[in-house]
Amino acid sequence: METHLKDRAIYEDRVDRMIVKDCRRQERYYLETLQTKSGENDAAKKASLYLHISSLEMMLRKLDWHDRRETLIDDWMKEDEAKDARLKQATMPGNILCDTCYDQMNEDLRTIDERNDKQDVLFFMRCPRGHLPMKGVYEDGTERKRTEYLCPECKHTLKVENLPTNKEVMKTRYSCSNCQHEEVDEYEFAKKDTPDPDYKKDLARFSLSGEALEEARSFKKWSINAESLMKDWKHKEEHQEEYDAVAQLEKLTIPQVKERLTTALADTSYLNLVFEKPNVEKFVSLEFSVEEMETDNQRVSASNLQKLVKKTLIGTNWRLMTQGIDYRLGLLSGRLRAYESEEDLLKLVS
Secondary structure, three states, X not given: OOXXXXXXXXXXXXXXXXXXXXXXXXXXXXXHHHHHHOOOOOHHHHHHHHHHHHHHHHHHHHHHHHHHHHHXXXXXXXXXXXXXXHHHHOOOOOOOEOOOXXXXXXXXXXXXXXXXXXXXXXXXXXXXXXXXXXXXXXXOOOEOOOOOXXXXXXXXXXXXXXXXXXXXXXXXXXXXXXXXXXXXXXXXXXXXXXXXXXXXXXXXXXXXXXXXXXXXXXXXXXXXXXXXXXXXXXXXXXXHHHHHHHHHOEOOOXXXXXXXXHHHOOOOOOEEEEEXXXXXXXXXXXXXXXXXOOOOOHHHHHHHHHHHHHHHHOOEOEEEOOOOOEEEOOEEEEEEEEOOOHHHHHHHHO
């Protein structure tokens, strides 16, 4: 049975080679761009500025790899461990018969295979009498269909033959018995990697530790704050009218809004204004009530009070809440809401 989980050092080497490859590629890009800028006007100034920016970008790239390295290794190991567990727990399908002698076929190998965008266990079954072909069967007994190659000339099924190979190239012949079309495909085996004399040196250059690591973290924190600040500036520039409108709003305190509403109701038919204790949980709200001795129309009375309150609060950071004014037996009540944060105030004036 094949196994996927390997020694942690194998995964460490895998991610380290990814780091070196990625950072080398980015470094080449910076150098090529720098040569281009060196040929422009004010070459020295532009080249110096670009060199500084690219060195900071490279610092952040190194930090990103540093912070992701252990997580990547852990994830790869968990994936391979899960594959091994899946293989071990899988049950070989039964009653798989040879197409030639109809004998029960035996398991030769099991492996993980992608099936319908999911990982499944594929069993390779071999005839005990040596008849070919072998069969690929999934755990649920479904046979994996062999790929049929069609002739590009007449669309008949091609015969596939593996030709004698050597250590470097594998050859496969595809021939059509109908129109005699034939082609040979050559596959070159991956060659052994040639020694990389600069690998260890570059890995050290692209790794962070000690003061260099702290410097990179400090710069990343600063750059995040700077980016946020720039976004705020841009937003203010694009919505200057709204910000100006917010600046012109009267930011009334709770006592001030009480006084403003008391003054507005002084010469009306609404009496005995009472404010409840302010609610200061998610946002500040203030419930109030007034009394009215007589009215010919309750709905009109509530509507008139609502209009008066809204008019009184125009130009301030307070608004009558959406429930409006409630009328019951001569008692009219409502709730005011305060807008405090810049975000909420911008919504208020938009």
